[in-house]
Amino acid sequence: MKKANFIVSGAFAAFAIVIIAISMGYPPSNHGVPGPGMFPILIASLILVSSLTLALLTLRMPKEKDTEIDLKSKNVLNVYITMAGLIVYIVLLPMIGFIVTTSIMLVLYLKWFGKRPWWKCILISLIFTIAIFLLFGSVLNVPMRFGLLI
Amino acid sequence: MLLEVLNSVFNVQITLFIILGVFTGICIGSLPGLTATMGVALVLPLTFGLDAIPGILLLIGVYVGAIYGGSISAILLRTPGTPAAAATVLDGFEFSKRGESGRALGISTVSSFLGGVVSVLALWLISPQLAKLALRFSAPEFFLLAVFGLSIIASISGNSLAKGVLCGALGISLSFIGIDSITGYPRFTFNNINLLSGMSFIPVMIGLFAMSQAFSTVEKIFTPDQITQKISKVWPTRSDWKVILKHAPLSGVIGTIIGIVPGAGAEIGAFVSYGQAKRMSKHPELFGTGIPEGIAAPEGGNNGVTGGALIPMLTMGVPGDAVAAILIGALTVQGLQPGPLLFTEHTTLVYSIFLGMFVANVTMLVLGLSSLKLFVKVLSVPKAILTPMIFILCVVGSYAINTNFFDVGIMLFFGILGYFLQKADVSVSPAVLGLILGPMAESNFRRALLMSEGTYSIFFASPIAWVFVVLTLITLLGPVVGDALKKKRIA
Numbered sequence: 057m058k059k060a061n062f063i064v065s066g067a068f069a070a071f072a073i074v075i076i077a078i079s080m081g082y083p084p085s086n087h088g089v090p091g092p093g094m095f096p097i098l099i100a101s102l103i104l105v106s107s108l109t110l111a112l113l114t115l116r117m118p119k120e121k122d123t124e125i126d127l128k129s130k131n132v133l134n135v136y137i138t139m140a141g142l143i144v145y146i147v148l149l150p151m152i153g154f155i156v157t158t159s160i161m162l163v164l165y166l167k168w169f170g171k172r173p174w175w176k177c178i179l180i181s182l183i184f185t186i187a188i189f190l191l192f193g194s195v196l197n198v199p200m201r202f203g204l205l206i
Numbered sequence: 207m208l209l210e211v212l213n214s215v216f217n218v219q220i221t222l223f224i225i226l227g228v229f230t231g232i233c234i235g236s237l238p239g240l241t242a243t244m245g246v247a248l249v250l251p252l253t254f255g256l257d258a259i260p261g262i263l264l265l266i267g268v269y270v271g272a273i274y275g276g277s278i279s280a281i282l283l284r285t286p287g288t289p290a291a292a293a294t295v296l297d298g299f300e301f302s303k304r305g306e307s308g309r310a311l312g313i314s315t316v317s318s319f320l321g322g323v324v325s326v327l328a329l330w331l332i333s334p335q336l337a338k339l340a341l342r343f344s345a346p347e348f349f350l351l352a353v354f355g356l357s358i359i360a361s362i363s364g365n366s367l368a369k370g371v372l373c374g375a376l377g378i379s380l381s382f383i384g385i386d387s388i389t390g391y392p393r394f395t396f397n398n399i400n401l402l403s404g405m406s407f408i409p410v411m412i413g414l415f416a417m418s419q420a421f422s423t424v425e426k427i428f429t430p431d432q433i434t435q436k437i438s439k440v441w442p443t444r445s446d447w448k449v450i451l452k453h454a455p456l457s458g459v460i461g462t463i464i465g466i467v468p469g470a471g472a473e474i475g476a477f478v479s480y481g482q483a484k485r486m487s488k489h490p491e492l493f494g495t496g497i498p499e500g501i502a503a504p505e506g507g508n509n510g511v512t513g514g515a516l517i518p519m520l521t522m523g524v525p526g527d528a529v530a531a532i533l534i535g536a537l538t539v540q541g542l543q544p545g546p547l548l549f550t551e552h553t554t555l556v557y558s559i560f561l562g563m564f565v566a567n568v569t570m571l572v573l574g575l576s577s578l579k580l581f582v583k584v585l586s587v588p589k590a591i592l593t594p595m596i597f598i599l600c601v602v603g604s605y606a607i608n609t610n611f612f613d614v615g616i617m618l619f620f621g622i623l624g625y626f627l628q629k630a631d632v633s634v635s636p637a638v639l640g641l642i643l644g645p646m647a648e649s650n651f652r653r654a655l656l657m658s659e660g661t662y663s664i665f666f667a668s669p670i671a672w673v674f675v676v677l678t679l680i681t682l683l684g685p686v687v688g689d690a691l692k693k694k695r696i697a
Contacts, residue, residue: 057630057631060629060630060631061630063630064369064372064627064630064632065368065372068372068376071376071379075379075382075394078394079393082391082393083389083391087659087660088655088659088660088661089388089652089655089656089660090651090652090655091389091391092386092388092389092391092393093393095382095647095648095651096379096382096393096394099375099378099379099382099644100375100379102371102375103371103372103375103376103379106368106371106372106375107368107372109368110366110368110369110372113366113368125629125630126629127629131425131426131428132425134424134425134427134428135421135422135424135425135625138421138424139421139618139622139625142597142601142618143618145601146601146611146614146615146618149601149611149614150611158598161594161597161598162594162595162598165593165594165597166590166591166594169424169427169428169589169590169591169593169594170588170590170591171590172590180591184595184598185598188598188599188602191252192251192602192606195255196251196252196254196255196606197255198254198255198602198605198606198609199609
């Protein structure tokens with residue numbers, strides 16, 4: 057947990073510094089009414105103070121309270137692969153089309169997670185994809201036709 | 207008006223939406239890993255094409271159903287279906303060990319119903335009065351109200367104050383993106399046209415609450431699903447009824463009060479009610495061994511939160527918990543602004559929500575007592591099939607709001623961020639509340655200064671303003687002073 061706390065406080069502090077740097081360039085207050093940069097600077101300062109507090113508290117945290125955070129085990133690696141797969145999916149989705157991309161993506165995840173026979177995965181994914189396509193496209197009138205294919 | 211309200215709730219279409227909502231809610235709630243917030247976020251896109259009343263009532267149905275549904279897996283599997291049912295596990299699973307899971311589920315169903323009804327009554331009685339008071343608010347009061355809300359969120363959410371503040375401030379920072387409402391100046395848009403109108407609120411919610419939760423499920427995707435046992439005899443016995451009637455309504459009141467406090471959700475409502483029942487009891491040592499009080503109190507308490515959370519949301523636009531924050535999003539999509547004006551301009555809608563929520567609670571009772579076997583079957587849907595489907599619902603849902611793929615990217619970004627924040631023990635709810643309360647604080651602060659031509663005394667000009675100032679000070683300094691006193695006493 058110690059390491060994670062330091063990463064959290066470091067990342068938030070960097071985020072706050074970026075906000076302050078950008079907000080400095082915004083128009084100043086006008087007749088006592090704060091300009092667009094004032095609130096961002098205020099909140100970013102609050103983030104800086106809280107990050108520092110978190111870092112200091114973590115430094116003083118007794119060793120026995122320190123718990124290990126799992127970021128590298130096989131189970132967590134599966135999550136990273138899932139995330140990567142979804143990034144590829146949402147990049148391809150608008151280019152190729154909903155039904156083709158979604159059903160292929162679904163088959164792959166179903167096969168990987170559930171180890172069911174291929175035909176079952178394909179059947180489940182086709183039914184689900186077409187149901188969602190019809191629900192959103194026809195019932196809820198969301199334009200679902202995009203990309204090269206369908 | 208009464209006729210209009212009755213008409214708008216008791217017509218076939220709307221009643222069906224409520225039943226559908228509660229049914230979906232119970233299924234979602236009973237599945238471990240799917241929370242009430244996630245359920246409401248996933249169903250939300252389906253309401254874009256509906257009118258305001260059926261849309262909101264569908265979501266409220268899901269909310270009410272899911273908070274109750276969590277108890278099913280808490281009792282049968284020793285795994286709370288939603289965090290709100292965590293307190294129910296303590297006694298609920300002991301019943302199952304003795305083979306009395308049907309009895310436990312019956313107690314939980316009736317207690318949830320009573321807790322829910324108490325909270326709807328409170329919503330009905332308190333909201334109009336509070337809205338009347340809030341009509342007198344102007345910019346300075348709304349600013350101070352938002353600050354008060356933010357201070358509570360920071361102080362009660364999660365284990366660490368610093369992390370709560372960080373996450374809340376992250377939400378506020380997101381609200382800066384887009385054209386500044388007072389001066390029209392574009393902020394943090396990085397010349398990206400998609401960011402000019404601001405960060406889309408709903409994709410952020412779907413990412414933080416649904417997608418990140420699905421990622422956490424992937425971690426355990428290869429562990430085998432638990433097998434459930436058969437249930438019988440759900441209707442409570444006479445002695446159980448006595449316990450239920452003694453504890454559930456009181457827990458409903460406790461839950462309602464906790465629901466009103468911004469940032470405190472159903473899980474806190476359940477634990478506080480459980481603790482209260484234990485303190486009141488003549489035999490506190492029996493809690494945790496499987497006694498009816500141990501189910502009636504937390505289940506009455508968590509469903510009590512549902513109505514309470516809507517009170518500040520409807521009357522002042524301040525969400526009582528994360529689900530209420532999503533409901534604000536749902537109302538905004540319909541072109542409605544939650545706040546005191548809702549009560550004068552859309553009276554039928556407001557009273558339809560009250561009545562519809564009551565109907566949702568009755569539906570929950572009927573479904574719970576009649577179809578528990580069906581819901582237990584839902585528990586056997588493998589997460590290996592469910593999780594990839596949730597991915598797709600998240601993607602399509604965040605696309606549907608503006609039919610824009612940029613929003614899908616936002617959703618996935620916040621899904622990944624939310625997953626890592628959970629790992630680092632940072633609760634994500636404050637971010638969403640910050641995203642709503644941040645703009646409320648900022649625009650009212652600047653509007654107040656425009657009104658007063660830059661004089662800060664406007665923030666202390668009315669008694670209501672002073673009430674908020676004092677409340678904020680108590681919230682922020684209370685824990686610090688309390689700690690100091692404790693240390694002094696020990697020394």
